[in-house]
Amino acid sequence: MTQVLLAYKSNSAGANDPYTSLLPVGLGYINAVLNSHGYASQMANFSKFSWKETESIISRMRPQVLGIAQFTHNRFESVKLAALAKKINPATFVVFGGPHATHQYREILDRHKQVDAVVLGEGEESFLELVATLKDETPRLAEIKGIAFRTANGIISTTARPPIADLDSVPFPAAYMDNALGVDLHRQLEFIITSRGCPAACLFCSSPLFWGKSLRLRSPRNMVDEITLIRNRCGLIYFSIRDDTFTADKGRVMEFCRLLRKEKVFILWNCQSRVSAVDEELLFAMKRAGCECIQFGVESGSPRILKALGKGINTEQVRKASALVRKAGMNLSIYLITGVKNEVDADTDATIKLVEAIQAHDGQVSPLAYYPGTGIFSKDVKAGVIGREIFNEDRHEALYVRDDAFVGSSTQRLLETVAKVGKGAGYGERDFQSHKKLLGYCHATNIMSGEMYEDEGRWQLAEREYREIAEREPENPWGWLLLGALYGRLGALEKACSKYKRVLTVVPAHAPAFSDLGELMMLMGKTWEGMEYFKRALELNPYDPRAKQALKTR
Numbered sequence: 001m002t003q004v005l006l007a008y009k010s011n012s013a014g015a016n017d018p019y020t021s022l023l024p025v026g027l028g029y030i031n032a033v034l035n036s037h038g039y040a041s042q043m044a045n046f047s048k049f050s051w052k053e054t055e056s057i058i059s060r061m062r063p064q065v066l067g068i069a070q071f072t073h074n075r076f077e078s079v080k081l082a083a084l085a086k087k088i089n090p091a092t093f094v095v096f097g098g099p100h101a102t103h104q105y106r107e108i109l110d111r112h113k114q115v116d117a118v119v120l121g122e123g124e125e126s127f128l129e130l131v132a133t134l135k136d137e138t139p140r141l142a143e144i145k146g147i148a149f150r151t152a153n154g155i156i157s158t159t160a161r162p163p164i165a166d167l168d169s170v171p172f173p174a175a176y177m178d179n180a181l182g183v184d185l186h187r188q189l190e191f192i193i194t195s196r197g198c199p200a201a202c203l204f205c206s207s208p209l210f211w212g213k214s215l216r217l218r219s220p221r222n223m224v225d226e227i228t229l230i231r232n233r234c235g236l237i238y239f240s241i242r243d244d245t246f247t248a249d250k251g252r253v254m255e256f257c258r259l260l261r262k263e264k265v266f267i268l269w270n271c272q273s274r275v276s277a278v279d280e281e282l283l284f285a286m287k288r289a290g291c292e293c294i295q296f297g298v299e300s301g302s303p304r305i306l307k308a309l310g311k312g313i314n315t316e317q318v319r320k321a322s323a324l325v326r327k328a329g330m331n332l333s334i335y336l337i338t339g340v341k342n343e344v345d346a347d348t349d350a351t352i353k354l355v356e357a358i359q360a361h362d363g364q365v366s367p368l369a370y371y372p373g374t375g376i377f378s379k380d381v382k383a384g385v386i387g388r389e390i391f392n393e394d395r396h397e398a399l400y401v402r403d404d405a406f407v408g409s410s411t412q413r414l415l416e417t418v419a420k421v422g423k424g425a426g427y428g429e430r431d432f433q434s435h436k437k438l439l440g441y442c443h444a445t446n447i448m449s450g451e452m453y454e455d456e457g458r459w460q461l462a463e464r465e466y467r468e469i470a471e472r473e474p475e476n477p478w479g480w481l482l483l484g485a486l487y488g489r490l491g492a493l494e495k496a497c498s499k500y501k502r503v504l505t506v507v508p509a510h511a512p513a514f515s516d517l518g519e520l521m522m523l524m525g526k527t528w529e530g531m532e533y534f535k536r537a538l539e540l541n542p543y544d545p546r547a548k549q550a551l552k553t554r
């Protein structure tokens, strides 16, 4: 019997989404804390499992405690999962957590008797204490801060739990994930979070209410240690830092970049931030340390819509920050929102103009939606526009604030603009020359420039870019990896093999390089060697698609 199972199941559409199908990062932290305190905790991502398979896995595991991460998009799946667990074993204690559960705990506990408790907000300490008291003959739930549960006298929420002051004290999820079910670690561990809390007050976002308004930061040392651990264990060399505003503390990010370079942790990475939280010095340092893309919440090009969203930025800041990103030579990705009350075509026109001016490389457009814990939701509940029960009554994945024709047409226009601008926004030879002049050598620029040459079929110039990385930084896997891919593409198979082998001397756990070698060996007619490489790739990553395919077809 499993002591604790921490589970997630996306809705059926989300199961095919590259991001929604992943396990929420927060669940990994709770799992790490429980394991480091001696509890047998395991994680399962049921997103790609059928309900039948899910039932059979839970029946086999029979967890004493089941924690379920609930977001708005998977609110119904979470409730169904809880009911399934109770059907299998009524004694399983079912705990919900996550942003939707936190801000709708009363409605959930009232309506869904299969949910025994909800952990409110930051979950590590509350969940740990909850699991501890559940071992007692008479669990003392009321003494645990930061949870909600049913009593004979109704639903109660306990005293709020103070936020964890020292985030470095929380163990790394990657250290305790080897037995996670349905989790492709090589994809999952690409996503890391290095801070919590947000002092801003965007009306569409529930993050400040969930994590708190004060910003808490992991130290640069701790961040680099986590990346190094994942790189060594799983061979990952690309990371996505999912903090709401990664650059909120300039000094911390500068030190993080310094450590990455000093310790030769050669990775590529991306992050999210606010246009008001970057400057030239910082962006240059980030690019030199491998940051190839930054995502900004631009939301709108209309000042009155930005104001209505409570975004706290202006279009001038968007223009300035975007120009600096282009100056540093990173890719610029943006988030846009439309479908705001009273938004009209002229507002969309202003957004289109802004997107064209800043030359974003790509972006996402989302119609404004209600989420519990957001200012927009509470305001409209208070005004009687919607009820708090809306999330139970409406089964749509997202509940949009407007559903009139404007939203569809504005979304479409913005998507078309983002795609069109993105096509022409790529950097050219002159841009790369300028980036090199301003920043000096850095592997991220060479990689981006080499890829541009490859797209144009200018192979020798691409080779020159990658070769420079390999010569300047022999410990940098990116130079060898891209040379291997380039030679493979050009049919120089022996040369390609030798480069992939170099990748493995610096990052021995890099599963894709084993699969690359497997493919090259097969092309050279060395079937046995090829299979051995594929086997090794699969040992390192049981989800490696090429190795799986190659070994399946034998």
Ligand code: SF4
Binding pocket: 198, 199, 200, 201, 202, 205, 206, 207, 208, 244, 245, 274, 297
């Ligand atoms: S959108 Fe970003 S900046 Fe705004 S409140 Fe949410 S986390 Fe903070």
